[in-house]
Amino acid sequence: MNKHHASKWIKQRSRELGFSRIGIAKAEELTEEKKQxxxxxxxxxxxxxxxxxxxxxxxxxxxLLVEGTKSIIVLTYNYHNPAPRHPDSYKISQYAYGKDYHWVMKEKLKTLLADIDREIAPTSGRVFVDSAPVMESEWAQRAGVGWQGKNTLIIHPKAGSYFFLGEVLVDIELAYDQPIQDYCGTCRRCIDACPTDAIDENGYLLDGSKCISFSTIEKKGPIPETFEGKMEDWIFGCDICQEVCPWNRFSTPHDEPAFDPHPDLLSLSKEEWQNLSRERFQELFRKSPVKRTKYEGLKRNIEFIAERESTSETF
Structure with missing residues (x-):
């Protein structure tokens, strides 16, 4: 099978496995990105x-990561869930509604790699899902599955940005795709909407230490007082820069059952969140990305917002 037929076959098989968009880039050193x-x-x-x-x-x-790599297959997997939440509730990012995407996607990528090995050529490839030193956004751009928006997320003009990225590194030469145009233009909705000014004034650069997602997931210890009054009820992650992005009007609901939320998750009120027990946490977030922050971390986030809401109401 020549490289063009092989690439076509890979893309068709990937769609059968549930991936939305597939692009292929030549594996090489990221010289400019390295400086950035x-x-x-x-x-x-x-x-x-x-x-x-x-x-x-x-x-x-x-x-250097996978010796002999010649091609990087980049795939997107839709997670958009526009289901309405309780009108007076705290918020978690859509990507964390259901089962941990690492496991869902990795199994599909392993299947794809095994199929490539069987149908195209034996390969010593590896699969990655946000769990190794792979510059996913940069490869997504090179593979043409989207452009990097001013909010630094990958955006596709027909699908928005509510999707995960995964990569398959293989030691076979394939037909390579071209980057697509940046359609952000003069829009700055994500920049203006970010309550913590985490996005650079000119876009395309994110100060992770100012990001609500960082403070609610990665941050160890107390949340800095600089976030006071700026959390906008987000207790795990943040979707603000995606919610305001005009391109997400083209996002469609996912069709992956594993990403469906627990039946009770979206109906919890703020009071129920504040009274969340460890047992209830385990029930709601079994195999969920929310487990990353642990029960203590989620309670910390809830209490940080609740305490300041109580203080502001007093005055």
Whole structure:
């Protein structure tokens, strides 16, 4: 099978497995991106995410991460769930509604890799889902599955940005796709809507230490007082920059049962969140990404917002 037929076959098989969009990029060192990453780290924009400093060379050169890599297959998987929430409730990011995406996608990617090995050529490839030093956004752009928006998320003109990214690194040469145009234009809705000013005034640069998602998930210890009055009821993650993005009017609901929320999750009131027990937490978030912040972390986030709401009401 030549590289063009092989690439076509891979894309068709990927769609059968539930992936929305598939692009392929040539594996090579990310020279310009390497400079940008170094500058981002030097500015301290990674906050307490010290793991971003690890494996720097492998992070910017996939041929060092997986020896012999020639092609990077980038795939998107829709998670958009526009189901209405309780009108007076706290918020968690849509991506965390259901089962942990790492496990859902990784199994599908492993199936794809096994199929490539069987149908196209034996390969010593590996699969990745946000769990290794792979610069996903950069490869997504190179593979043409979207452009990096001013909020730094990958956006597709026909699908918005509510999707996960996954990669398959293989040691076979394939037909490579081209990047697509940046359609953000003069729009700055995400920049203006971010309550913590985490997005640079000119866009395309995010100070992770100011991001609500960072403070509610990655942050260890107390949430800084600089976030007071700016959380907008987000207790795990934040979707504000996606909610205001005009391109997300083209987002469609996902069709992955594993991403459906627990039947009670979206109906919880603020009072029920505040009284959340450890047992109830385990029930609601079994196999969920929310487990990452643990019960104590989620309670910390809820209490940070609730205490300040109570104080403001007093005055």
């Amino acid at each position: 990453l170094r500058e981002w780290l030097n500015r301290g924009y990674h906050g307490e995410m010290s793991y971003m400093e690890n494996y720097f060379e492998k992070r910017t050169d996939p041929t």
